[in-house]
Amino acid sequence: MSNTTKKLAVLGSTGSIGQQALDIVRSFPDKFKIIGLAGGKNTKLLAEQISQFQPQLVSSTLDFSLPDKTKFSSMEEIATHPEVDLVVIATSGKTGLAPTLAAIRSGKKVALANKEVLVMAGEIIVAEAKRHQAQIFPIDSEHSAIWQCLRGEKAEVTRLILTASGGPFYHYSPAQLAKVTVEEALRHPTWKMGKKVTIDSATLMNKGLEAIEAHWLFSIPFNKIEIVIHPQSIIHSLVEFADGSLKAQLSVPDMRFPIQYALSYPKRLANSRLPRIDLGRLNSLTFETINYSMFPCLELALDAGKKGGAYPAVLCAADEIAVELFLKQHISFPGISEIIAKTISLHQGTATPTLDEILAADAWARETALEVINKASLCWKQ
Amino acid sequence: MSNTTKKLAVLGSTGSIGQQALDIVRSFPDKFKIIGLAGGKNTKLLAEQISQFQPQLVSSTLDFSLPDKTKFSSMEEIATHPEVDLVVIATSGKTGLAPTLAAIRSGKKVALANKEVLVMAGEIIVAEAKRHQAQIFPIDSEHSAIWQCLRGEKAEVTRLILTASGGPFYHYSPAQLAKVTVEEALRHPTWKMGKKVTIDSATLMNKGLEAIEAHWLFSIPFNKIEIVIHPQSIIHSLVEFADGSLKAQLSVPDMRFPIQYALSYPKRLANSRLPRIDLGRLNSLTFETINYSMFPCLELALDAGKKGGAYPAVLCAADEIAVELFLKQHISFPGISEIIAKTISLHQGTATPTLDEILAADAWARETALEVINKASLCWKQ
Numbered sequence: 001m002s003n004t005t006k007k008l009a010v011l012g013s014t015g016s017i018g019q020q021a022l023d024i025v026r027s028f029p030d031k032f033k034i035i036g037l038a039g040g041k042n043t044k045l046l047a048e049q050i051s052q053f054q055p056q057l058v059s060s061t062l063d064f065s066l067p068d069k070t071k072f073s074s075m076e077e078i079a080t081h082p083e084v085d086l087v088v089i090a091t092s093g094k095t096g097l098a099p100t101l102a103a104i105r106s107g108k109k110v111a112l113a114n115k116e117v118l119v120m121a122g123e124i125i126v127a128e129a130k131r132h133q134a135q136i137f138p139i140d141s142e143h144s145a146i147w148q149c150l151r152g153e154k155a156e157v158t159r160l161i162l163t164a165s166g167g168p169f170y171h172y173s174p175a176q177l178a179k180v181t182v183e184e185a186l187r188h189p190t191w192k193m194g195k196k197v198t199i200d201s202a203t204l205m206n207k208g209l210e211a212i213e214a215h216w217l218f219s220i221p222f223n224k225i226e227i228v229i230h231p232q233s234i235i236h237s238l239v240e241f242a243d244g245s246l247k248a249q250l251s252v253p254d255m256r257f258p259i260q261y262a263l264s265y266p267k268r269l270a271n272s273r274l275p276r277i278d279l280g281r282l283n284s285l286t287f288e289t290i291n292y293s294m295f296p297c298l299e300l301a302l303d304a305g306k307k308g309g310a311y312p313a314v315l316c317a318a319d320e321i322a323v324e325l326f327l328k329q330h331i332s333f334p335g336i337s338e339i340i341a342k343t344i345s346l347h348q349g350t351a352t353p354t355l356d357e358i359l360a361a362d363a364w365a366r367e368t369a370l371e372v373i374n375k376a377s378l379c380w381k382q
Numbered sequence: 383m384s385n386t387t388k389k390l391a392v393l394g395s396t397g398s399i400g401q402q403a404l405d406i407v408r409s410f411p412d413k414f415k416i417i418g419l420a421g422g423k424n425t426k427l428l429a430e431q432i433s434q435f436q437p438q439l440v441s442s443t444l445d446f447s448l449p450d451k452t453k454f455s456s457m458e459e460i461a462t463h464p465e466v467d468l469v470v471i472a473t474s475g476k477t478g479l480a481p482t483l484a485a486i487r488s489g490k491k492v493a494l495a496n497k498e499v500l501v502m503a504g505e506i507i508v509a510e511a512k513r514h515q516a517q518i519f520p521i522d523s524e525h526s527a528i529w530q531c532l533r534g535e536k537a538e539v540t541r542l543i544l545t546a547s548g549g550p551f552y553h554y555s556p557a558q559l560a561k562v563t564v565e566e567a568l569r570h571p572t573w574k575m576g577k578k579v580t581i582d583s584a585t586l587m588n589k590g591l592e593a594i595e596a597h598w599l600f601s602i603p604f605n606k607i608e609i610v611i612h613p614q615s616i617i618h619s620l621v622e623f624a625d626g627s628l629k630a631q632l633s634v635p636d637m638r639f640p641i642q643y644a645l646s647y648p649k650r651l652a653n654s655r656l657p658r659i660d661l662g663r664l665n666s667l668t669f670e671t672i673n674y675s676m677f678p679c680l681e682l683a684l685d686a687g688k689k690g691g692a693y694p695a696v697l698c699a700a701d702e703i704a705v706e707l708f709l710k711q712h713i714s715f716p717g718i719s720e721i722i723a724k725t726i727s728l729h730q731g732t733a734t735p736t737l738d739e740i741l742a743a744d745a746w747a748r749e750t751a752l753e754v755i756n757k758a759s760l761c762w763k764q
Contacts, residue, residue, distance in 0.1 A: 148629065152534015155650035161661065228661045238632070243650040244658050245639055247530065250620070250628040257627055268537035268625040276626055279543065279610045280671030289662030 009036040012090035036078030079103035111262035113139035122216030137262040144258030145236035145249035159240035163230035167202040180333035190233035208301020229288040296337035310361035317365035318343035394472035396421040418460030461485035493644035495521035504598030519644040526640030527618035527631035541622035545612035562715035572615035590683020611670040678719035692743035699747035700725035
């Protein structure tokens, strides 16, 4: 282990992003060392990871036997451990909120994959990061692209252009959308991801959440954020500068690119295991103006982002409930946006909510979304 | 005029790039001031430019009356004038060589549009720039794109990908190429440029010269330089880094983008007169692997670049003669590459030629190219 070895905590190590982050760590044993891991319900996988990386600290909601030098700890303790340089937040939902804040308040570097953290509490997170001089490195491919394009640039940004594959249903009619099955919705054309984010990609909610994240990460107003459909997912996003010149970042759609960049930043590490682009064989990169009316979730997200306060938290919570119920086949695909819209319409806004108020809004939205569904299903039964 | 006003010399001000550079200066009267101008045979235009910009020094091969405060001077004197911050080399052919070297030896910043300077004498220019801590800013759209993509990056570059529109004849058969007229060759699909560079674009000689320039500008070996056909000329070039991630620079094909970037660097100036990209309306960016056998000029250029020495100077000189004779309808379109190939085959290489040896090779190649043509036309007459 050399002086330049970066010491990591990976929270959410058994999820899709967590596993890929550990895959990168595995490729560069002299560059990274795992200090702490936090896993979900897949304790078999977590035990394997512990055995391979021998972390000092482990967080798990379940109990199981640990090696001698490893002990149980909370995610906050892992995120603030003095030896940790960089905390990878690969959790999902609001789980990442507390450890992210803890890491930031300890002045750690944070590699953030957990969308809800910035969507729910962007204002608080960004203010705390500034106060504690903590840096936030995005792990999402779109935000990583923007971050890479902004590298070395000081000029005013006139547009951030987020690319969206459009998901599997981009050219569906409303009648076709009504009949979408869970299986179809889980078949993303370009990216291999977890179930929740795959459904969010199909509704384009995901792109709306990304716009909110971009707003906070790059302090850019919503009217300078554009979304364009780019089905091949090769150009991961673009930045337009004051002079009208654009920069784009490209790669094969593989999450290991943005994960490795966030882990190794400011360095770029040669990794022969990552696939290379052959532009001549790619042949064509296409773009389409987005048809907002087909994707009410996207509009709901952008609207919640602009309203601010706890609106994005309500949006996230209602979306989580709605997607869960869609995956359980309790509601239809268009039902997802209907539930979210109804829940948001019942929310009483607060201007600059505290973290507790945000969490309260989250709890309220979950209950409300369920009520909305129950009422609707009563109506359907009548 | 403020403290931050950049003082410019524009050599070749009446040419296509020179005029557009002055167009940028016109847009930002408080950012730039013209100290010196050097024009070609279009004295009417030069007189207008002098009247508008009131430079202290003017260089012209022709004599005409000047305003009181303006005096005639040599290009070298203008390029080394103590007040000048940045010298724009918008001359063509070998004309730019001496003033570029003079500017570099005075430690000036040089914005370089004159391809032949680096192609003919890249080794000398780069060494002198290093010794005198002079910076060279490329004005070509491809090199500007690479320069912009490299901004803020320190990682190893694994590939430079130069894009080429392919010119008007990309899908022509050899039989069709043999019948190409001057008028057809001057009709470039995406860029509005001078005659010489338009023909060089049609033969793809231009792309070969750009590869040689890129080799010197970015100290990159030829085996890491790729060329890909991109007919829309929107992505101006790409850089691949060690981690496999690519960055690209995009804009509407308009030379004012790279010119303004070189003039304003490190700043990017808001210029509402430059057109913006609408990706949704663009619809599609296409790429094709290059068919080298169709473009012998490109192969000749890459080969001369790899051989080094005075080979690139011989290539440039023979190309200048051949293109001139094609424009005068003395030779056919495929004749251009035939003359260059024959001339190069007669050249005796020198390992690290001095500037005088390069200029001697240039003179020799011009004579030889003409002899090659005369011999060929004698054969044709028989």
